[in-house]
Amino acid sequence: MKITHLETVPYRVPMRKPLKFASGEVHHIEHVLLRLHTDEGLVGNADIPPRPYTYGETVESVVAVINTVFAEALIGADPLDRGAVHAKLHRTIGNQTAKGGVDIALWDLIGQAYSTPVHRLLGGFSSSIEVSHMLGFSPTQKVVDEALSFTENYGVQSFKIKVGRRPVSLDVDLVAALREALGPDALLYLDANRGWNATEASQMLAATADLDLRFFEEPNDAAEVLTRRGLVTNSPIPIVADESAPNLGDAAREIHTGGANALSIKTARTGFTESQKILSFAEALGLDVLMGNQIDTQLGSVATVTFGAAFEHSSRYPAEMSNFLDMADDLIASPLEIRDGRIHAPTVPGAGTAVDEDKLAHFRVD
The missing domain is CATH 3.30.390.10 (Enolase-like, N-terminal domain)
Structure with a gap:
């Protein structure tokens, strides 16, 4: 061929x-x-x-x-x-x-x-993977209502909360409101998209210490080398490298130089082949891995579930795969469904990306 x-x-x-x-x-x-x-x-x-x-x-x-x-x-x-x-x-x-x-x-x-x-060719660990929903900037009550609707309508129990580049107190109030509304069993974590400096990120960690957050993704720019390393050292929860680790070499550098102690893998930027290398690197070092989202369509999300559900280590935490529901339409021939908080991996030959x-x-x- x-x-x-x-x-x-x-x-x-x-x-x-x-x-x-x-x-x-x-x-x-x-x-x-x-x-x-x-x-x-x-x-x-x-x-x-x-x-x-x-x-x-x-x-x-x-x-x-x-x-x-x-x-x-x-x-x-x-x-x-x-x-x-x-x-x-x-x-x-x-x-x-x-x-x-x-x-x-x-x-x-x-x-x-x-x-x-392809899910089976890669590893075929699980037939499905749990879903995490990404919550963007909106007024607090609107964000809470969105999270509750995803729990009620789709069974989603995990949420990534977008924070940063605005007063820390505003995001502290948002996280507290989400924890109160969703209860103690919901998995909540933060993503600042490099929107704060290390001091502000530290303030956020201190103010939310009793809210049981699981991860903090890109709290500040990884180029702020000294303050980023200090933040990682002192953080009570893992600091996730995402934009600062777009490939295997950058992921290895961030981990080995203390810029992060967990990794986000996005098949949109590392495909399946390099994603597997990053996953193996993380597993060997005992690092947590999140399957991330590039604001993916269903075509992109089906690639995430194809890879994420194929391996035990990438299935440990919910994968960010639900934001296609915010889109007016999609090119995918066989639409994805979220049931009981999970998406099933494709069972057709290939990667499930038919158009x-x-x-x-x-x-x-x-």
Whole structure:
């Protein structure tokens, strides 16, 4: 089997409600659908979410790097030769989500070729994974109501709370209100998206010490080396590297230099192949891992559950996979369902990223 040609299709889907957080806000999903075509008629799909405020990638840069630089590595390649393809992609610096999308599309082709779900090819640990919902900036009562609705309607018991870049007292009140409304059994954790400095983050930790928070993701910019290391050393809960660990090398650096003591893995930026390397690194060191969210569509979320449910270590905590419910529509051919707080891994051959062609035609941006 050989890859004969590729497509990069920009598309745009409106959000039902904007998602706001310390490093930006999203009103529309503006992604790129990658499609790898083979001489056997198979098509591998992957959703690529450019995040200029996080990785510097844009829709235009993703399309350009894949159609020019990456095309040389892909056209004529056998999808099974992932190592050879990745060695060529590695020569190009950055372009993290573009590389992640290529890897997912390759795995999708492999799963289809062997008539096996990629979830099983990776490990097949569990048939499903628990869901965590990400709560963006809104007035406190509105955030509480959103959390309660997800518990009532979908059985979700885990929430990531967006904080940072506003008065600490406001976020302390929000977390206290959520804990009171959701009760002691809900899993709650914070994500400041680098929105505070270490002093403010320390104030947040002290003020919420009795609210049983589990993690604190990117409390301040990891480039603030000394204060970040001091924060990690003194924090009573794990500090999670996310934007500061977009690949295996950066994840290893942050952990070994004391910039974090837990990791967020996002298949959108490290695909399945590099995500497995990061997961193995974390497991060997006994580090907690969260399966994170790039404000993923269902196409992106199905990749998260495909990988996250495949391994025991990535299944220990709920995965961030529910924000596609904030989107007006999706390209996925077989929509995801959240039942009893869980999403099931695809059972079809491939990665479960098959596309509804009518919706693609409607939402594509030419």
